[in-house]
Amino acid sequence: MTPEQITLVQESFREVVPIKEAAAALFYEKLFAIDGSLRALFVETDMKKQGAKLMAALGFVVHGLSRADTILPTIQDLARRHVGYGVEEHHYATVGQALIQTLEAGLGEAFTQEARVAWTAAYGLLASVMIAAAKEMQLAA
DSSP, X not given: OXXXXXXXXXXXXXXXXXXXXXXXXXXXXXXXXXXXXXXXXXXXXXXXXXXXXXXXXXXXXXXXXXXXXXXXXXXXXXXXXHHHTTOOTTHHHHHXXXXXXXXXXXXXXXSOHHHHHHHHHHXXXXXXXXXXXXXXXXXXX
Protein backbone atom coordinates (compact mmCIF):
# COMPACT_ATOMS: atom_id res chain seq x y z
CA MET A 1 0.00 0.00 0.00
CA THR A 2 1.13 3.50 -0.72
CA PRO A 3 1.22 6.15 2.01
CA GLU A 4 -1.60 7.93 0.18
CA GLN A 5 -3.75 4.79 0.24
CA ILE A 6 -3.10 4.34 3.94
CA THR A 7 -4.18 7.93 4.56
CA LEU A 8 -7.35 7.44 2.48
CA VAL A 9 -8.30 4.33 4.44
CA GLN A 10 -7.63 6.00 7.76
CA GLU A 11 -9.52 9.17 6.85
CA SER A 12 -12.53 7.31 5.50
CA PHE A 13 -12.63 5.04 8.55
CA ARG A 14 -12.94 8.15 10.73
CA GLU A 15 -16.26 8.74 8.95
CA VAL A 16 -17.37 5.18 9.77
CA VAL A 17 -16.69 5.47 13.51
CA PRO A 18 -19.78 7.62 14.28
CA ILE A 19 -21.98 5.08 12.47
CA LYS A 20 -20.08 1.98 13.59
CA GLU A 21 -23.08 0.11 15.05
CA ALA A 22 -25.13 0.63 11.90
CA ALA A 23 -22.11 -0.16 9.73
CA ALA A 24 -21.50 -3.43 11.58
CA ALA A 25 -25.14 -4.46 11.22
CA LEU A 26 -25.04 -3.55 7.54
CA PHE A 27 -21.83 -5.53 7.07
CA TYR A 28 -23.38 -8.73 8.41
CA GLU A 29 -26.55 -8.11 6.40
CA LYS A 30 -24.43 -7.83 3.25
CA LEU A 31 -22.28 -10.82 4.25
CA PHE A 32 -25.27 -13.10 4.72
CA ALA A 33 -26.90 -11.81 1.52
CA ILE A 34 -23.77 -12.77 -0.43
CA ASP A 35 -23.41 -16.17 1.25
CA GLY A 36 -26.27 -17.29 3.45
CA SER A 37 -24.35 -20.39 4.54
CA LEU A 38 -22.13 -18.13 6.67
CA ARG A 39 -25.03 -17.61 9.09
CA ALA A 40 -24.20 -21.06 10.47
CA LEU A 41 -20.91 -19.68 11.83
CA PHE A 42 -22.85 -17.20 13.96
CA VAL A 43 -25.72 -19.31 15.30
CA GLU A 44 -24.81 -18.83 18.96
CA THR A 45 -23.37 -15.34 18.55
CA ASP A 46 -24.67 -12.10 20.01
CA MET A 47 -24.51 -10.11 16.78
CA LYS A 48 -24.40 -6.73 18.52
CA LYS A 49 -21.29 -7.82 20.43
CA GLN A 50 -19.91 -9.40 17.27
CA GLY A 51 -20.40 -6.10 15.44
CA ALA A 52 -18.52 -4.26 18.18
CA LYS A 53 -15.67 -6.77 17.87
CA LEU A 54 -15.63 -6.31 14.11
CA MET A 55 -15.39 -2.54 14.40
CA ALA A 56 -12.68 -2.78 17.07
CA ALA A 57 -10.65 -5.13 14.89
CA LEU A 58 -11.10 -2.90 11.85
CA GLY A 59 -10.03 0.12 13.88
CA PHE A 60 -6.95 -1.71 15.11
CA VAL A 61 -5.95 -2.68 11.58
CA VAL A 62 -6.74 0.70 10.03
CA HIS A 63 -4.77 2.60 12.64
CA GLY A 64 -1.89 0.16 12.35
CA LEU A 65 -1.53 0.29 8.57
CA SER A 66 1.25 2.85 8.75
CA ARG A 67 3.24 0.45 10.94
CA ALA A 68 2.01 -2.88 9.60
CA ASP A 69 4.89 -4.88 11.07
CA THR A 70 3.66 -4.06 14.58
CA ILE A 71 0.14 -5.37 14.00
CA LEU A 72 1.02 -8.53 12.07
CA PRO A 73 1.31 -10.82 15.12
CA THR A 74 -2.16 -9.80 16.33
CA ILE A 75 -3.63 -10.31 12.85
CA GLN A 76 -2.00 -13.74 12.63
CA ASP A 77 -3.47 -14.68 16.03
CA LEU A 78 -6.87 -13.48 14.85
CA ALA A 79 -6.60 -15.70 11.78
CA ARG A 80 -5.72 -18.74 13.89
CA ARG A 81 -8.76 -18.15 16.09
CA HIS A 82 -10.95 -17.85 13.01
CA VAL A 83 -9.89 -21.31 11.86
CA GLY A 84 -11.44 -22.62 15.07
CA TYR A 85 -14.66 -20.76 14.26
CA GLY A 86 -14.91 -22.59 10.94
CA VAL A 87 -13.62 -19.83 8.66
CA GLU A 88 -12.21 -21.20 5.41
CA GLU A 89 -9.96 -19.55 2.85
CA HIS A 90 -12.75 -18.88 0.36
CA HIS A 91 -14.68 -16.93 2.99
CA TYR A 92 -12.13 -14.11 2.87
CA ALA A 93 -13.25 -13.03 -0.61
CA THR A 94 -16.86 -12.90 0.57
CA VAL A 95 -15.91 -10.83 3.61
CA GLY A 96 -13.97 -8.44 1.38
CA GLN A 97 -16.95 -8.03 -0.92
CA ALA A 98 -19.27 -7.37 2.03
CA LEU A 99 -16.81 -4.84 3.48
CA ILE A 100 -16.57 -2.86 0.25
CA GLN A 101 -20.36 -2.91 -0.18
CA THR A 102 -20.79 -1.73 3.41
CA LEU A 103 -18.34 1.14 2.96
CA GLU A 104 -20.01 2.12 -0.28
CA ALA A 105 -23.46 2.18 1.33
CA GLY A 106 -22.32 3.77 4.59
CA LEU A 107 -20.09 6.49 3.17
CA GLY A 108 -22.01 7.28 0.00
CA GLU A 109 -20.25 9.81 -2.22
CA ALA A 110 -17.36 10.02 0.24
CA PHE A 111 -16.42 6.49 -0.84
CA THR A 112 -14.59 7.61 -3.96
CA GLN A 113 -12.95 5.34 -6.52
CA GLU A 114 -9.58 6.13 -4.90
CA ALA A 115 -10.96 5.14 -1.49
CA ARG A 116 -12.33 1.91 -2.98
CA VAL A 117 -8.92 1.03 -4.44
CA ALA A 118 -7.22 1.87 -1.13
CA TRP A 119 -9.66 -0.22 0.92
CA THR A 120 -9.37 -3.09 -1.54
CA ALA A 121 -5.59 -2.98 -1.14
CA ALA A 122 -5.87 -2.80 2.65
CA TYR A 123 -8.26 -5.72 2.82
CA GLY A 124 -6.12 -7.69 0.36
CA LEU A 125 -3.14 -7.24 2.65
CA LEU A 126 -5.14 -8.23 5.73
CA ALA A 127 -6.69 -11.27 4.05
CA SER A 128 -3.37 -12.50 2.66
CA VAL A 129 -1.74 -12.34 6.10
CA MET A 130 -4.71 -14.10 7.71
CA ILE A 131 -4.87 -16.81 5.05
CA ALA A 132 -1.13 -17.48 5.35
CA ALA A 133 -1.35 -17.72 9.16
CA ALA A 134 -4.33 -20.08 8.93
CA LYS A 135 -2.51 -22.30 6.44
CA GLU A 136 0.59 -22.41 8.66
CA MET A 137 -1.52 -23.47 11.62
CA GLN A 138 -3.32 -26.16 9.62
CA LEU A 139 -0.03 -27.55 8.26
CA ALA A 140 1.45 -27.67 11.76
CA ALA A 141 -1.52 -29.62 13.12
